[in-house]
Amino acid sequence: MIYILDTADIDAIKHCNEYYPLAGVTTNPSIIAKEKSDFWTLIGEIRSIIGPDKMLHVQATEETAEKIVEEAKMLRDRVGGDFYLKIPICEEGLKATMMLKKLGIKVTMTAIITPAQALIAARAGADFVAPYVNRLDSILSDGTRVVTEIVEEFKLHGIEARVLAASFKNAEQVHKCALAGCHSATVTADIMKSLISHPMTDAAIDGFKKDWHEVYGEQKILDF
Numbered sequence: 001m002i003y004i005l006d007t008a009d010i011d012a013i014k015h016c017n018e019y020y021p022l023a024g025v026t027t028n029p030s031i032i033a034k035e036k037s038d039f040w041t042l043i044g045e046i047r048s049i050i051g052p053d054k055m056l057h058v059q060a061t062e063e064t065a066e067k068i069v070e071e072a073k074m075l076r077d078r079v080g081g082d083f084y085l086k087i088p089i090c091e092e093g094l095k096a097t098m099m100l101k102k103l104g105i106k107v108t109m110t111a112i113i114t115p116a117q118a119l120i121a122a123r124a125g126a127d128f129v130a131p132y133v134n135r136l137d138s139i140l141s142d143g144t145r146v147v148t149e150i151v152e153e154f155k156l157h158g159i160e161a162r163v164l165a166a167s168f169k170n171a172e173q174v175h176k177c178a179l180a181g182c183h184s185a186t187v188t189a190d191i192m193k194s195l196i197s198h199p200m201t202d203a204a205i206d207g208f209k210k211d212w213h214e215v216y217g218e219q220k221i222l223d224f
């Protein structure tokens with residue numbers, strides 16, 4: 001499982017890029033709009049924080065295949081580095097994906113709700129498919145089951161597209177996707193932190209500090 005940060009919050013990206021093994025950043029129009037910033041300044045800042053080698057996924061705003069391709073070329077040239085165009089699954093999106101593959105522009109097909117959508121997206125040439133786990137869970141469906149089925153179908157049919165599970169509200173959803181063999185997860189900074197947090201770990205760290213302090217006081221190994 002590789003971890004990607006699903007935000008355009010510059011402070012969160014700076015923090016997570018420094019402290020976590022981030023493979024990149026994903027955005028979508030809602031995530032970008034939340035920052036109420038100049039688009040190109042924001043995208044430029046994200047790219048400069050994560051550097052050229054990490055993935056940056058930016059979503060199309062156009063709605064016809066031809067315009068999506070135009071937007072993709074502009075984004076590829078201006079975003080630079082390891083760039084992916086996100087496109088929500090729909091007919092125009094599939095057509096755009098097939099056109100973009102010929103141009104060598106990488107695609108993440110997003111807003112995936114069913115395994116059937118994922119298979120067709122992959123056949124059109126998507127490099128990643130992004131199923132929405134929590135949005136499924138919140139309508140009494142089973143998001144991690146959908147991710148599991150996509151992973152299984154891709155294996156069964158020898159499909160190379162990778163599954164980028166998205167829309168998480170808790171660490172358990174991420175864990176279940178990892179168990180299913182899902183290649184990647186994009187999470188908020190809060191979910192990222194929750195993946196390493198545990199009260200028993202905190203208690204263990206406190207115990208180490210207390211035992212050490214009783215014998216060596218404030219001194220640390222560097223002081224010996």
Ligand code: G3P
Nearest residue numbers: 006026134135166167168
């Ligand atoms: O990457 C897609 C993701 O941002 C959707 O998440 O929390 O809006 O369901 P959410």
